[in-house]
Amino acid sequence: MAEEQALWYVVHTYSGYENKVATDLQKTAANKGLTDLIQDVMVPVEESTEIKNGKEHVVQHKIFPGYVLVKMVKTTETWYVVRNTRGVTGFVGPGSEPIPLTDEEFVRMTHTHGTVRSDLEKGDKVRINEGGLGNASGIVEEVIPEQKKVKVAVEILNRVNIIEVDVSQVEKL
Numbered sequence: 001m002a003e004e005q006a007l008w009y010v011v012h013t014y015s016g017y018e019n020k021v022a023t024d025l026q027k028t029a030a031n032k033g034l035t036d037l038i039q040d041v042m043v044p045v046e047e048s049t050e051i052k053n054g055k056e057h058v059v060q061h062k063i064f065p066g067y068v069l070v071k072m073v074k075t076t077e078t079w080y081v082v083r084n085t086r087g088v089t090g091f092v093g094p095g096s097e098p099i100p101l102t103d104e105e106f107v108r109m110t111h112t113h114g115t116v117r118s119d120l121e122k123g124d125k126v127r128i129n130e131g132g133l134g135n136a137s138g139i140v141e142e143v144i145p146e147q148k149k150v151k152v153a154v155e156i157l158n159r160v161n162i163i164e165v166d167v168s169q170v171e172k173l
Contacts, residue, residue, distance in 0.1 A: 004073045006039045007100035009082075010092035015066040017087035018043040022068050024085050037078045040071035044110050051148075051167045052119045064109070067092070074098060120150055120172060128152065130169040137173065138163075 013021045022041045029038035044063040049056050068088075072078045079098065082088060091098035101109070120126065124140045138154035141162055148167050153160050 004075075006037070006071050006073045008106045009070050009072060009074070009098045009100055011068045011070050011082060012089045012092060013066055013068055013087050014089065018062060018066070018068050021085055021087040024087070025068075025070065025082060028081055028085065032081065034078060034081065036073075037075060038070065038072045038081065042069045042071075042110070044069060049148075050119075053171055056168060069101075069106075069109070074100075120167065120170070125173045126150075126152060126170040127173055128154070128163075128165060128169055129171050131165065133163065133165075140170075143167075 011021070022043050025038065025041045029035050044067075045060040046063050047058055047060055050059055051057075070082055072082070079091075083090065093099035120140050120143050122140055122142060126138060126140055128134060128136045128138070133154060133156075136154050136156075138152040140150055141153050142151040144150065144164075149164050150167050150170055151162050151164050152170065153162055155161075
C-alpha cells in the first residue's frame with residue numbers, strides 16, 4: 001500500500017484563536033505521535049511597515065483572520081484531532097468534508113509582499129523634518145504607500161508647490 005501524501009487543508013477557527021489553534025494542534029500531534037500525519041500548521045501572516053509620526057515599525061498582520069492552514073494526511077484520526085481542537089469550527093469544504101488546497105492555491109495564499117502602512121492621509125498637516133525643506137509645513141495631497149512616498153503641498157515664495165518626499169521625512173502635526 002502506497003503511503004498517502006500530506007496535503008494542505010484550510011481550517012476555520014474563531015477569530016483571534018488562530019495562533020492558539022496552531023500551537024494546540026502541533027502539541028496534540030506530538031503528544032499522540034501523529035507528527036508523521038499532521039506535519040505542519042501555519043497561520044499565514046504578512047509583514048508590513050507602519051509609519052507613525054515618521055518612525056517605521058514592522059508589524060505582522062494575519063492575511064486570513066479566522067483561518068489556519070494544516071498540512072496533513074487525511075485519516076479518520078487526523079480529521080478527528082483537528083476538528084476537536086478547541087477554537088476550531090470546522091474544515092473549509094462542503095459539509096464537514098475537507099478539500100485540500102492545490103499547490104497553486106497554497107502558493108497564492110502564503111506568498112505575500114510586504115506593504116507599508118502610514119498614519120498619514122490626504123489633508124493632514126505635516127512638517128518636513130529632513131532635506132532642503134527641513135521644518136517647512138504643508139498639507140498632504142497624496143500618499144503613495146507602495147513607494148513609501150507622500151506628496152505634500154508646500155508654500156514657497158507665495159506659491160504652492162507639490163513636492164514628493166519619503167514618508168519617513170514627514171511628521172504629522
